[in-house]
Amino acid sequence: MTAQPTSLSEIQRAMADAVLQPLTADDSMQATGARGERMEQVAASFIAPNMRLTAFERLEIYNRQYWFRVLDSFAEDFAALRTILGSHAFHRLSVAYLTTHPSRSFTLRNLGAHLVAWLIANPQFAGRRHALAVDAARMEWAFVEAFDNAEHPPLTSDQIAKLDASSRLALQPHVQLLALAYPADNLVLELHRRDERQAGEAGLNHDNAELPPARLPQFRRRSTWVAAHRVDNSVYYLRLRREEYLTLAAIRQGHALADALEAGFIGSPLPVSRRPSYVRQWFARWAELEWICAPPLESFITS
Amino acid sequence: MSGNRFNAWSNHGIGIGLRIPHYAHIFSRKPVVDWFEIISENFMVDGGRPLAVLDQILERYRVVQHGVSMYFGSVTAPDPEHLRRLKTLVRRTGTPWLSDHLCWGSVDGTYTHDLLPLPYTWEAVERTAERVRIVQDYLEIPVAVENVSSYAAFTASEMTEWEFLTEVVERADCGILLDVNNIYVSSVNHEFDPMEYVNAVPAQRVAQLHIAGHSRYEKYILDTHDHPVIDPVWQLYARAIQRCGPTPTLLEWDDRIPSFDEVHAEAKKAERYLLDYAAQAEEVTA
Structure with missing residues (x-):
């Protein structure tokens, strides 16, 4: 009863x-x-x-x-992951993920926030393509974050020129740093283009079409570092050197500049003599892309 | 248009929903539209294209905010982050009033992203009115609650939907966004006379009207916003205008969205009823 x-x-x-x-x-x-x-x-x-x-x-x-x-919204955010796994496996994954992580936000935008961690812990939902699926999920979630996260006033070139070893900086919230197991960035972009083309040409609603796992080009595992970022309201992916990725990650974690650079070059095969020129190139690029900003005031408050 | 305190004495006429497939047309052709209704949640972000588009729209058009996830009827308290972001957006748009639905959709922090119907009980009246008051006080602009389409009724209900709506808005001292398509959909699904509903609504509190199309299935009607407005809904609209006077009116078209011109033309059909009202008012004066 x-x-x-x-x-x-x-x-x-x-x-x-x-x-x-x-x-x-x-x-x-x-x-x-x-x-x-x-x-x-x-x-x-x-x-x-x-x-x-x-x-x-x-x-x-x-x-x-x-x-x-929720399945429509999730499929829209993870279109490449769906193509990699095929619609049947993607549906199983989606239902399992959304059952474990139903929306805890007023907006559907945040539906995929836990997917990467969940997929790492649940490899059975991606089978042989697990590592690639995790990379695709990373790329696509990074797109969501890069698309509408905040953009603060960037440091000017003059301000950047005055930085010293103890300076603490911040990255623009829209800049998303990705460490991938595969060079999956080009693949994900190509799958997005293919998905849009099919939808446009065949009038297909991709959420309803039955798709087998996509045939993928042969490519080997190779650690790849990428930044997803926004320029003029469009999201781009940019390849980074490992050292640049590690330096940016350390800056984001709030390390002083000298410590961030030291973290960036840990285990680096780059000769010490050439490192300063790399650092200068990175800063020039970060300044041009306006990636660097001042840290929030609250980060200076210590208990 | 004659305004009232629930729409900040606005003179807004006929508007349409701002939807992505129409952006290119709007920015290139700059059509004359009295106002756009935006879905608040689509713009409650920190940056990027959504806000850039909104700012461009605000340069040329009036915007009114309509929300889909405040869930006035939910038993758990509103999310402070949601309220903070909503108020930030209210300041950005200068919306003269704001609407959301008389429904629930989240419980214990989990969101269904649906407009779930409420049981029409006195407990629901009290809780919902209290939440509307909290939101209205926080936002510092008039709030209007919209009647939803529903497909289920509760055994616990103690009154009709229109009695429930009236009790909530009187206790919260808020406005009504009267959706005449939702009234029609619910009237078929729950077998009541939709005109009785329209006749019972406290007309002086109606801040805005919604019109829309729907989809008919074998055993029920779904509120899909993917068709033109049908005649019985126009009849309800005509009656609402008779009772409320000329009221800001918005056509909703959210799925299988046709061209901008088609949507706008459908919305402009409402003008006929507003002109009829004006002609009748003139006759009475003469």
Whole structure:
């Protein structure tokens, strides 16, 4: 016997439990809930039927709407990952991920925030292409962040010229640093182009089309460092040297400039004599791209 | 247009929703549109293209904000980060009033991103009105609550939807965004007379009207915003205008979006009803 929810909070929790429960393979509401309860009885405990629809069918409309909406939004954000895995495996992954990490934000923009960490911990959802799938997820989440994160006033060339070893800097919030297992940046961009072309030419709604895993060019694992960043409101990916990536990562972590540069060259095969010229080139590029800004005031407050 | 305190005495006429497929047309052709309604959540970001587009729109057009995730009826407290971002956007757009839905959609910090119906109970009236008051006080502009389309009714309900709406807005002292398409959709799904609903709404509190299309299935109607407005909905709109007077009106078209001109032409059909109202008012005066 299902207890009847009566208060507003009981009704909302009962309905949310039902709505967030994954659909069956044919997109229906499951007959039994997570605790083995019969959903027909659960629905009837707080939903009124009408002449055309049972309580179960009425609740099912919301269950379906929820999953269609979040799956569509998720597929839009991770189109390359979907192409790499194929639509069937991607659907399994999406449902499993969104069941573990339902939206905790007022905006669907943040739906994929935990995907990279979740996918690393759950390799069974990507099979043989796991490392590549993690790279694709990293790239695509970086796009979301680079697209609309803040851009603060950059340091001017004059200000950059006055920096010393103890200076602490910050990176623009839209700059996203990526350490990839594969040179996956070009592949992801090519898959995005292919996806857009197919959608445009065939009038396909990519969310509904059945796709096998894409045939991919042969390419070997090779550590690759990339920055996703924004210029004139468009997102670009830029290859970095390992040393540049490590230096930028240390700057982002709040290290003083000398420490950040030291961190950047740990294990570097670059001859010490050539390092200053690399550093000058990096700073020139960072200044041109306006990546460097002042750290937030609160970072100077120590307890 | 005659304004009231729930839409900041605005003279907004007929507007349409600002949607991405229309950006190129709007920026290149600069069409005459009285105002655009934006979905607040699409612009509650820290930078990038969304805000650049919004600033360009604001240079030429009036904008009114419409939200989809404030969830006035949710039992858990509003997210402070959501409120902070919303207020920042309100300052940016200068929206004279702001609307969101009379529904719930999140519980214990988990969001469904849907407009879930409320049980029409006295407890829901109290909680919802309190939350509307909190949001309205924080934002410092008039707030209007929109009736939603619904597909389920609750065994716990103690009143009709229009009685519930009236109780909430009276207690919160807020406005109404009356969506006549939602009334029609719910009237079919719940088998009530939609005209009874329109006739019962406290007309003096209506800040704005929504019109839209929907999709009919075998056993129910879904509020899909992907079709032109049907005649029975125009009839409800005509009655709403009779009762409320000329009121800022917005056509929603969110899926399978046709050309800008097609959407705008559909919205402009509302003018006929506004002109009818003006003619009748003149007759009465004469």
